[in-house]
Amino acid sequence: MKLITVSGPPSSGKTSVIVKTIESINELKQKVGVVKFDCLSTFDNLTYKKKGIEVRVGISGGLCPDHFFVTNVEECITWGINQGFDILISESAGLCNRCSPHIKEVLAVCVIDNLSGINTPQKIGPMLRYADIVVVTKGEIVSQAEREVFTFKIKQVNPKAVIIHINGITGQGSSELAKLIINAFDVERLESKSLRFTMPSALCSYCLGETKIGTDFQLGNVKKMEL
Numbered sequence: 059m060k061l062i063t064v065s066g067p068p069s070s071g072k073t074s075v076i077v078k079t080i081e082s083i084n085e086l087k088q089k090v091g092v093v094k095f096d097c098l099s100t101f102d103n104l105t106y107k108k109k110g111i112e113v114r115v116g117i118s119g120g121l122c123p124d125h126f127f128v129t130n131v132e133e134c135i136t137w138g139i140n141q142g143f144d145i146l147i148s149e150s151a152g153l154c155n156r157c158s159p160h161i162k163e164v165l166a167v168c169v170i171d172n173l174s175g176i177n178t179p180q181k182i183g184p185m186l187r188y189a190d191i192v193v194v195t196k197g198e199i200v201s202q203a204e205r206e207v208f209t210f211k212i213k214q215v216n217p218k219a220v221i222i223h224i225n226g227i228t229g230q231g232s233s234e235l236a237k238l239i240i241n242a243f244d245v246e247r248l249e250s251k252s253l254r255f256t257m258p259s260a261l262c263s264y265c266l267g268e269t270k271i272g273t274d275f276q277l278g279n280v281k282k283m284e285l
Contacts, residue, residue: 059135059138059139059143059144059145059146059244059245059246060144060145060146060165060239060240060242060243060244060245061131061135061138061145061146061147061148061161061164061165061245061248062145062146062147062148062164062165062166062167062239062242063148063150063159063160063161063164063165063166063167064076064147064148064149064150064167064168064169065150065152065157065159065160065166065167065168065169065185065189066150066152066168066169066170066185066193067152067155067170067171067174067178067182068152069152069171070152070169070170070171070174070195071169071171071195071196071224071226072149072150072152072169073094073102073105073106073149074195074226074227075169075193075195075224075226075232075235076092076147076149077105077106077109077111078224078226078229078232079224079232079235079236079239080092080109080111080147081109081229081232082229082232082233082235082236083145083236083239083240086236086240088144088145088240089141089142089143089144089145090111090143090144090145090146090147091111091112091113091114091137091138091141091143091145091146091147092106092111092112092113092114092146092147092148092149093113093114093115093116093131093134093137093138093146093147093148093149094106094113094114094115094116094149095115095116095118095123095126095127095130095148095149095150095151096115096116096117096118096123096151097117097118097119097123097151098117098119099117100115100117102149103115112141112143114134114137116130116134118151122257122258123150123151123157124150124151124157124158124159124257124258125257127148127150127151127159128159128253128257131148131161131248132247132248132249134146134148135245135246135247135248139246145239145240145242147239150185154258155181155182155183155185156183156184156258157183157184157185157258158183158184158185158188158253158254158255158256158257158258159185160184160185160188160189160253160254160255161248161251161252161253161254162251162252162253162254163243163245163251164242164243164245164248164251165190165191165238165239165242165243166188166189166190166191166254167189167190167191167192167193167235168182168185168186168189168191168192168193168219169192169193169195170182170186170192170193170194170195170212171194171195171196172194172195172196172197172199172200172204172205172208173196173199173200176204176207176208176211177211178211179208179211179212179214179215180211180214180215182215183255184254184255186212186215186216187215187216187255188216188254188255189216189219190219190220191219191220191221191222191235191238192212192216192219192220192221192222193222193223193224193235194208194209194212194221194222194223194224195223195224195225195226196226197223197225198225205223209221220238222234222235261278261279262276262277262278262279262280263275263276263277263278264276265278266278
C-alpha cells in the first residue's frame with residue numbers, strides 16, 4: 059500500500075484537490091482511502107463520503123494535531139492494509155505554518171493557494187520546504203503574471219519540488235498528481251522510519267493546562283521577545 063501525506067494551510071483547497079485526484083486514480087482501478095486529521099471538528103469527511111470515498115477522522119482536541127498524527131499514523135497504516143487499499147491519503151489539519159507532517163520515504167504533498175499572498179511561501183515552514191510535490195490552487199482567479207511570481211517564490215523555498223497547478227472545481231491538473239501518487243513507493247510499516255523535520259518543540263505550563271498570565275506562571279520551554 060502507498061501512503062501519501064497531504065498538508066497545507068487552512069482553506070488552501072486540500073480536500074478538493076484530494077477528491078479530484080482520487081477521481082483520476084479511480085479511473086486507473088486503484089482503491090483509495092483517506093484519513094482526515096483535524097483539531098476540534100471537521101466536515102470534510104462528509105465531502106469524502108458523498109463521493110463514495112472511505113474515510114476515517116482523527117480529532118486532536120487539546121493536543122498539537124501534528125503530534126496526534128505521529129502517534130496515530132501507524133494504526134492508520136494497519137487500517138488501510140486491512141481495508142485492502144492500494145493508496146491511503148493522510149490529510150493534515152492545516153493548523154499552522156510550522157507543521158511538519160512529512161515522513162522520509164513517504165510521498166509528501168503540500169497544497170498552497172495563489173490567493174494567500176505573494177510572500178506566503180516564505181512564511182511556511184517544513185510542510186512546504188520538505189514536500190516532494192507542491193500543488194498550487196486557485197490559479198484561475200489570478201493573472202498569469204501573479205501565477206508565475208508565486209511559482210518562483212515556491213521554487214526559492216523548495217527548488218527540488220515538483221509544482222503542479224490544480225483547479226479544485228474542474229479537477230484540471232489532478233491527473234498529473236494521480237500519476238505521481240500511483241508511482242510512489244509502497245509502505246508496509248512506519249516503525250523504523252523518521253519524520254523529515256522535527257515537530258514544533260514546546261513543553262511549558264500552558265501546554266499542561268495553565269491559564270493564568272504572568273512570568274510566575276510561565277514554566278518549562280519559554281521563549282521571550284527582545285523589546
